[in-house]
Amino acid sequence: MRTFIRREKNRLHRPDYRVLPYREYPPPVFDRLEHLTQQLSFALPECIISQILISTDSFLSYAWNRGLFSGKRNAVFSSLDSAHHRFAEPHLSHLIVDMESLLTSRFSALETLRQLASHNRKLHIYLLATKSDAPLFNFLRAAGPFRVIKRDLPVKPFRQALLAPASPVDVSRKFPPVEWQMFTALAQGKTLKHVAQLLNLPYHRMVYRLNLQLRQLGLPDRQSLLHLLHRLTIDANHYWG
Structure with a gap:
């Protein structure tokens, strides 16, 4: 009699649905956990992103997610186009662009970033570049309201540079619209x-x-500027394709 009551009680409390309907018995613990994970994934809202890294460097991307900002709400994209749908998010505060690994035209990327900065003045834009390439480094620094960080910094100074309170950008050192x-x-x-x-x-x-801009960039002549602009406009996808 007690056995019958226990069976009847279990039958009444058994849910109408199962993770795997064809099973006669309740699924193992692993399947239950997997089902719970799926339920949480559907129930939670889409992850809020506050930082975006644009890079095709797999080592930098891995270090970004695992070492520099582990646990933070950040995402990595390979291009500005692929991250475009995220730029309007209200919680986005930092956009970091690895200028050394971009496969598209860096000049076009700068134009996109200038427009983005003019529409969202609360967004802090950082450019990663190699300081040994002085003309390029100086051009990036003057191209817009961006903060240029040396790409080869050790981990701790690199992280501090991104987490430090943003100082006002010196507009006088930026290229005028003309x-x-x-x-x-x-x-x-x-x-x-x-x-x-x-x-x-x-x-x-x-x-x-x-001539004023040549002196500011540290370039000797007009031909050097044209060479720099050519380097900036190269589209690696088109160039190698």
Whole structure:
């Protein structure tokens, strides 16, 4: 009689659904845990992301998730395009772009980041670059309201540089809008005379502005600038494809 009561009680308390319906007996502990994990995954909202790293360097990406910011709400994407849907998230505060490993045009990436910075002034944008390449490092530093960090820093200083309170960006050392339009046109292969016509400026004023930027970047002549712009506009996907 007691056996019958226990069986009847178990039958009444047995749920109508099962993880694996074809099983006669309750699933093992592992299956129960897996089912619980699936339930939690569907019940919880999508993960809130506060930091995004753009890089194709697998070593840097691994170190980012496992060592630098383990447990933080961060994500890694291989390109700005693949992360575009995340840029509008209200909790996103840091965007770190590894300029050395980008496969697309770095000049186009800078243009995208300039637009993003103008629409979201609360977003802190960091660029990772090698300081040994002084012309490139200086160009990135002046390209917009970005903070450029040496890519080869040891782990502790690297982490501190990203976690330190953001200091105001020195706007006086950034390229003015006219200069950026000049660089954009030169990167597209236009001559300086053509650029002066496009911007409706006297040619001698264009030459003066260009020479000022050459000194700021530490470049000896115009040809060095054109070479730098060419390096920035190379699309590795197209170049090697």
